[in-house]
Amino acid sequence: MASLPGGGLGRALSWLEGAPAQAAVPFRDPLPIPPQLTGARLDVPIRLADQQILPGEKTRLWTFGGSFPGPTIRRPAGRRTEVTFHHELPKSVGELTVHLHGAHSRTQFDGQPGGLTGSQPFSSYCNIPLDLPSHVSGNDLLIEPGGRKRYVYDLTEDGHPERAAFKWYHDHRLDRTALHAWHGLAGMWIVDDAVEESLPLPDGPHDLQLAIADRSFGHDNQLTDPFTNLRPPDDGIVGGKILVNGAFMPHHRVKARRYRLRILNISQFRAYDLYLAGGAQMVQIGADGGLLPRPIRRSRILIGPAERVEMVVDFAAARGGTVELRSHGRRPGRNPYGSHTYDGPLMQFRVDSARVPDRSKVPARLRPLPKWTRHVSRRPDHTWSITVGGLFQTTWLINGRSFDPAYCDTSPRLGSVVTWELHNKTAVAHVMHLHHTSWYLLARDGHPPPPWEDCLKDTFFLYPGERILVAGRLTDYTGKFVVHCHMLDHEDHGLMSQFRVVA
Ligand SMILES: [Cu+2]
Known part of the structure; x- marks a missing residue:
């Protein structure tokens, strides 16, 4: 478990005279930029890798392509993309499955969690019938150790190239998503399109992707194993050290000009309440589902697990100085964000002192919402209610059930626009993620959402007692898709259900 709350103590220790040479020093390491893959046919090995995260011994990780985060896959909208993942991790890891988070994927390429297998013969949290046929459990879609699977992504939606957006891919295995992600199985994915390219937003080296993760390390610099005996509602792992793109509180040299920052929270459980210290301002331009209709100046941005936020930051305001990306630990009003938001720095930008020309701009209008969002029913077709159940062995429940890969709670029609209510009847926050498409938030407790x-989003905070209404347009693909909490321990501990899109 976390030994150093929020990194604050670690930071203090590292400044102490006579501190061990092994102490991690904030802002010392440069920000890693994961390798980028742009081809239509990609092969990604899933393998062990030793990565220098802390001073001293390297940390052994389970990775996509040999790094954490894995390679960033960047593709034009509308261009079919095939990625073959090769499972080269030790047999003891068991089966894997890859979900492209935020994508509109066929059911068989959506990273189904699967069911019980020889290497995972029982579930402590989910109620899984024995002897399900593999096409019902989804076991036929898993990647076995030594095996591989080809995932096909059309990058289209309803006959058109899909909207450009910042997504990510990660393991989604039954009961073990948290464990697999903790060890490093996550990578970023960008879809570009003509609409974005026509805008004068910062691009090229001025378009940075930042994946924020918290992890805890033992004295040997190896990841701890915090996944023991935690049951709902007290489950939820936070790490003691903050990593950005797999480096401990790194720094990045920037020019005195505008940058587009795409920020992704790949923490298991922890939320961040982002702000900048050092003179630069945050102008939010995007969220999970791509660009917003209009830019919004923000002083703080709360980002829960799996959420994405895109902003433009003009570092010219801090020419010759430094800017810290930080998270604020306390917010007024109703907490809890599942965990306390992290309090402290995430990384540092070192701004060049030279003046540079900057032709980039943030247009007053970015991207309109799709037309279907204007004509959506506000009467829910279905409600997903979250509770905790069980006497001695508690699990999370949706509509009274923990996850069962054979069970679907509702069967919307292909081509329909559904309005669903999500209701949190528990005392802790959740971040609910719905697969299949990008969703449109209609209301929080009956009130319109903030701008x-x-x-369009796919992951939503859902506070204790709260009801939210979301709408989605279900085109192209029939079959099973999951709805779950993206606090990974919650997801593993039953907080997942399914819908089946029918023709
Ligand atoms: Cu949750």
Whole structure:
């Protein structure tokens, strides 16, 4: 478990005279930029890798392509993309499955969690019938150790190239998503399109992707194993050290000009309440589902697990100085964000002192919402209610059930626009993620969402006692898709259900 709350103590220790040479020093390491893959046919090995995260011994990780985060896959919208993942991790890891988070994927390429297998013969949290046929459990879609699977992504939606957006891919295995992600199985994915390219936003080296993760390390610099005996509602792993793109609180040299920062929270459980210290301002331009209709100046941005936020930051305001990306630990009003938001620095930008020309701009209008969002029913077709159940062995429940890969709670029609209510009847927050498409938030407890949530998203905070209404347009693909909490321990501990899109 976390030994150093929020990194604050670690930071203090590292400044102490006579501190061990092995102490991690904030802002010492440069920000890693994961390798980028742009081809239509890609092969990604899933393998062990030793990565220098802390001073001293390297940390052994389970990775996509040999790094954490894995390679960033960047593709034009509308261009079919095939990625073959090769499972080269030790047999003891068991089966894997890859979900492209935020994508519109066929059911067989959506990273189904699967069911019980020889290497995972029982579930402590999910109620899984024995002897399900593999096409019902989804076991036929898993990647076995030594095996491989080809995932096909059309990058289209409803006959058109899909909207450009910042996504990510990660393991999604039954009961073990948290464990697999903790060890490093996550990578970023960008879809570009002509609409974005026509805008004068910062691009090229001025378009940075930042994946924020918290992890805890033992004295040997190896990841701890915090996944023991935690049951709902007290489950939820936070790490003691903050990593950005797999480096401990790194720094990045920037020019005195505008940058587009795409920020992704790949922590298991922890939320961040982002702000900048050092003179630069955050102008939010995007969220999970791509660009917002209009830019929004923000002083703080709360980002829960799996959420994405895109902003433009003009570092000219801090020419010759430094800017810290930080998270604020306390917010007024109703907490809890599942965990306390992290309090402290995430990384540092070192701004060049030279003046540079900057032709980039943030247009007053970015990207309109799709037309279907204007004509959505506000009467829910279905409600997903979250509770905790069980006497001695508690699990999370949706509509009274923990996850069962054979069970679907509702069967919307292909081509329909559904309005669903999500209701949190528990005392802790959740971040609910719905697969299949990008969703439109209609209301929180009957009130219209704030402007930064009045857009397409796929992952939503759901506070204790709260009801939210979301709408989605279900085109192209029939079959099973999951709805779950993206606090990974919650997801593993039953907080997942399914819908089946029918023709
Ligand atoms: Cu949750």
